[in-house]
Amino acid sequence: MAVAAETAAPAAPLRQRVSRPMVVAAILIVWLVLFAALRGRQTLTLAAADLTGLHRRLNDLNDSIGAGRNSNPVFLYFFNEIRLAIDNLVTFVQSLISQPTGSRPVPQIGWLGVVGLTGYVSWALGNWRVALLAVAGFTFFGLQGLWQESMDTLALTLSAVAVALLIGIPIGVWAGLSDRFNRIMTPFLDFMQTMPTFVYLAPLTLIFLIGGASAVITTVIYAAPPAIRITAHAIRSVPETTVEAADSLGTTRAQQLLKVLLPMSRRTVVMGVNQTIMAALAMVTIAALIDAPGLGKTVVQALQSLDVGTAFNAGLAIVVMAIVLDRVTTAAAARTEAARRTGGRLLRWRRPLLVAGGIGAAALVYLSHTYVWAAEFPGNGGTGGHIASAADTATTWLQDHLSGVTNAVRDAITNGLLNPFQTLLTDSPWWLVGVTLVALGAVLGGRWAAVTAAVCVGLLVGTGLWSDSMTTLASTAVATVLVMLLGAVFGVWMGRSALVDRLVRPTLDAAQVMPPFVYLVPFLALFGATRFTAIVAAVVYAAPVAIKIIADGVRNVPESTVEAATSAGCNTWQIITKVQLPMARGALTLATNQGLIYVLSMVVVGGLVGAGALGYDVVAGFSQGELYGKGLAAGLAIVLLGVMFDRITQAAARRTRA
């Protein structure tokens, strides 16, 4: 850090004369000029079925792992033991709430018990409002006719979250205490979060077999990083002075951790649990591809016959589950905060109430264990049928009435923005694009960002998928621009009005957790199997994050500043563009960063609807043994793109804040 500061100092006067946007513009102009001169040379293209030496070597590696499965001691004594432990955990939770065991035709706890228990736990950890929401939400699963599927999903999610926290919180604490360990962990976490799941799905089933264990481990790989990151962040944000005070009292390191650091960071850690649950639910449909039971299977199967209604019904159940779990954990986080501050009157009543509630819940559990009416959800799920047919009607109407408009929009954006940009990226010589990326990294993010960009460009060339990477990059960039436009419009709107915020937010939550597979069919009908469809799907998934971050940023602009601007005679438009947006600059950069990462995580889904390039390579690698190595390389390329942009935008964010 010190070195960076020194080198920055003499450059400062220069930078005042030449502003950063001007340098960026200059770089882009040089690129355009050279592109015109060198177009079509050294573009490193590779046809869809062609492989490079690296891809073949990765194939062989995969085969040798498979062949050694029954003799290798690592398998016999390590992986098999892990599999057994996790399998037992999953089977146990399933036998409790979702699957029949032995001679019992129903699970141990029926619907009434689960609903009662959920309500009680939500109330005990959160408050009565979320308890009511939880009871309503869980009853809704039954009305939808998806009780068992929902419980299977819940069982897998709970098991995965338990394992993720068991591993994640200790690692997070360690990363919070040790800077060096944190630096070592960060690339691994990036890798776990951006590597497309399709890439490791097949090897995982080879190592951990088809079944609950593989599904849980897949989910854990994706869901543990938020727990680790947020725990580390929580430990780090405990004020220095508090730790010093404890130090001066002569506490040991263990005491310090248990008595000071952990209790003080509890609220943030609970938010980590929340993010882990959300990430776990995002994996529901992916895990269904390796036979994980539950709602994901319903979605995937319905789409084989393009049955949007049924898929939507199951997707809605996932959304409801996500919202219930989100609100309950958020309320739990708020309670841990409140419990530290208040006490007294309410607390006196709390204990007897907890006991009474516990007895009530136990009675319901007993009933649902014993009686059929409380074990199996009554009725035939008629509500689900209504939801499905309503969704069908709505999509048919949209398809019939909008397809003219949507085609025009698609062609305008494809021809006006996407095609020129993609041509620029794919038809430039690879080194020209590489140098441009490094230069942009240097200007926007500084020296380290430039080094990272250079390394990533080198490795991208190494994957043998340079051209595909550039095609994907073009779509990703266009999608990110659209995300930021939406983010700015809705973010400012929501940031300025609490009412709008309250109305729009549930929609954003739903867009984030609704499995993309559900809305792909209507999108395909509207836009065809094109890159644009992939872009729209990515925007739906990524825009909510950007909107939320920007809304937060706008809201955090001090009231007094806005009032001062108003009294100086600024109109609304001036306040937004001259005061609120510039002051929320940090939030805008963060929104760009997160928007881009979320868009990248949809690359594979895009491959399923016509985006081609890296997304298609990954999907093909998952489906065809011979292409496995290429799919793995494509997955790596996606990770590299993600890391490169993450580092550049983060460094840029640090600069704007400084």
Added chain:
Amino acid sequence: MARHWRAGTAGLAVLGLTLTACAGAKVGDPSSAGAKGSGGKCGTFNLAVNPWVGYQADAAVVAYVAEHDLGCKVTKKDLKEEIAWQGFGTGEVDAVLENWGHDDLKKKYITGQKTAVEAGTTGNKGVIGWFVPPWLAKAHPDITDWKNLDKYAADFKTSESGGKGQLLDGDPSYVTNDAALVKNLKLDFKVVYAGSETALIQAYRTAEKNKQWVIGYFYEPQWFLSEVPLVKVNLPPYRTGCDADAAKIACDYPVYDLDKIVSAQFARSDSPAYRLVKNFHWTNDDQNTVARYIAVDKMTDDAAARKWVDAHRDKVEAWLK
């Protein structure tokens, strides 16, 4: 406030206990026990279900017969082809009911690892090729000859095809030589990868409804053909060996005899389920009927299978011999 709560909870508990005393069938009562007695000598039968409706129809019928006539406990596993074949070695999959060629997998698992063996054909003929929506074949009858395709290339242009005609390909797991075909037949087309069967079917559905130009890869037996009867374009006819060199292919796809693959262990076990799989044999029409029940009439797998089995008892009896 809190007092009310306590009273309410206590009341709820009492109500619960009263209900316990009065009514309801108990779990485990003969009246409520759903499943019948356990598997007999058949035991557990692990059946892979690959992700297309035709296969789902095969699996529905075989599972139904195995459960009701042989008393097996059938575990269906929803898996992609590659992962299903992997399961032969680990003992997690006993049978794959509809295999489309896949010489690569046969080489790896049958001749290489020796974890799988062939179990005969299903009787279904797999036809792969290029298809156009029916309105197009009607409006331009000469389009079904590949020689005329170039004449229409400009009409097949899309935002994805870079100035050429678009040939739409689907799910990457399916057997395809389309890129080589376009090159070797010197057509002014570009293969665009839709990436999934869902995308492909939706493209045809929209095209037929809005009279749009689409040509793409498709196959039968497929339930969607009963909704929109796509028309096949004739490529240069297939002759044995014309597809020997993948890069030089310039002929149509062969007709695939779809076959069944089972794990070596399952074949040795001589379980009744194995004999059922080995004898299982039906026609494209049979499969399309069941697939239609599932995809169009939205019946459950089990209900669809029951309906077909009840109507075709003679065929089922032949499998059980």
